[in-house]
Every structure is written in structure tokens, then in C-alpha cells.
Amino acid sequence: MIHAIPPSNLGFAGGNNFGIELARELNAARVLICNPDVIVGPDTLSGLLREMDSRSLDLISPYMREVDRDNYPVDFMWPGWDFWLGRGVLDISLASRIRRYLPTFYGACFVIRVDLLDDIGGLCEDFFLYAEELDFCRRIDDSGGRWSVSKEYGVFHARGSSISPTGGPRKSLTSLHHSSRSAVIVGRKYWPLAALWWTVVRFGWAVKFLLKGNHLGFRAVILGVLSGWRAPLTAGSAKATRSSITTALRQLFRR
Structure with missing residues (x-):
């Protein structure tokens, strides 16, 4: 295991680009981007890689499992961007149907081919936190790349705990x-x-x-x-x- 720590807080995009460059130096074919508040099961990553290959995808993210206020698990599978309010939503199938949504993937966890990164560049460092995946979707689509959210493999996401002052969802x-x-x-x-x-x-x-x-x-x-x-x-x-x-x-x- 290699620990590489940037000299300062570069934000989500900058920090992950730092790691991506290290992966390039190690001749990695694919890179996993994963938030610290995500728990990946033992067979999830291998399953995502198989699905990625079988579907000829350049990027894949798992669906997200969280717990609601009553501590019951809830699975989210259709992330998107609410075009009316200008914010991300976890599952557009559960959101208001009277508004326009742009489909995205889950930026909290995804696998991407390095050769796609060679074509479109890394994550856009104009963003310190949030909206990176929407920008990334636009650039992947423009390049002719293929991305998707897996409906078979998921991860647990303690959403917001990585930046919450209490480690919780607030x-x-x-x-x-x-x-x-x-x-x-x-x-x-x-x-x-x-x-x-x-x-x-x-x-x-x-x-x-x-x-x-x-x-x-x-x-x-x-x-x-x-x-x-x-x-x-x-x-x-x-x-x-x-x-x-x-x-x-x-x-x-x-x-």
C-alpha cells in the first residue's frame, strides 16, 4: 500500500487528481475514486470491474445505500442534477417529476479507465467540492465515452460525514x-x-x-x-x- 499525501488541501478534484497522477506513474489501467465516508464490500469492486468490462463502460459507479431517519436502509440508484434548483439529487426516480433533471453518476465512488482520463483530462479543479460529476458527465459525453450506475453492486455511504463538524449528516x-x-x-x-x-x-x-x-x-x-x-x-x-x-x-x- 502506498500513502501519498498532497502538501495542502486541494479539494475533491485536486486531491483525486493528485492520486490519479500517481496511478499513472504506476501504469494503472483503471482508478477507483472513493470518499472516506464510503464503505465498499469485499466483492463489490471485483463485481464493478466485471460489469464495466461486460458493458464496455469507461466509467461505472455503484448504487448508494444509506440509512433514513428511522435507521432503515434506503438504496439510491438514479442520481441526477435538479436543473430548476441547481443542485444534485440522490435519486431522480424519487424526486419531483415536474422538474428537469440531468442524469449523473455518484461522485462519492466510481471506477474510471485511465485511457479516458488521458482523453478528457482529470477532474476539473474549478470545483473544490460538489458538481464535479456533472462537469465530468458533460466531458465524457462530448468525448463519446460511456458511463453508468450499477444496479447490481452498491456501497454504503454515510453522506456528509466526511465534512460535517460532528461526523454526522448535518x-x-x-x-x-x-x-x-x-x-x-x-x-x-x-x-x-x-x-x-x-x-x-x-x-x-x-x-x-x-x-x-x-x-x-x-x-x-x-x-x-x-x-x-x-x-x-x-x-x-x-x-x-x-x-x-x-x-x-x-x-x-x-x-
């Missing part, structure tokens, strides 16, 4: 800040008009925090939004931000 200020920031950034890259709407949505959430007396939550959301608008985008993003107003409107209001 959202931290870091989570509020970066989820707001990343929503704006991914909108700027691909759907500029939607980014404006997602900003309005988050200002509404910030006001709710303020009315409840949660001044730190209010501040985290507002600063996250402002940081998202101020952040420079990496090379290649400028082309994406030229999406037409017509396309953005169609995506935003399509049902």
Missing part, C-alpha cells in the same frame, strides 16, 4: 459555501442563464437562514455564490459559456 458551513459556489461555476461553464437563476435561488435560501437566526449559514451561502461568480474558469470553459440563451431557456423550463 450540513457544515463548508458544505453550504462550496455547494453554492460550485452550482454557480457549473452554470457559468455550461448554462449561463441558469447560473443567474440558481443565484436567485440561493439568495432565497440565504434569506431563510437569516430569518431563522442562522447568520453563519447566511454568510456561507452568500460568500459561496460570490466566490462562484468571481472564480476564474480553466481553459476550455470559455467555449462552454457561449451556450445560446435559447438552449439555456429550453433546459431550464423543459419538463
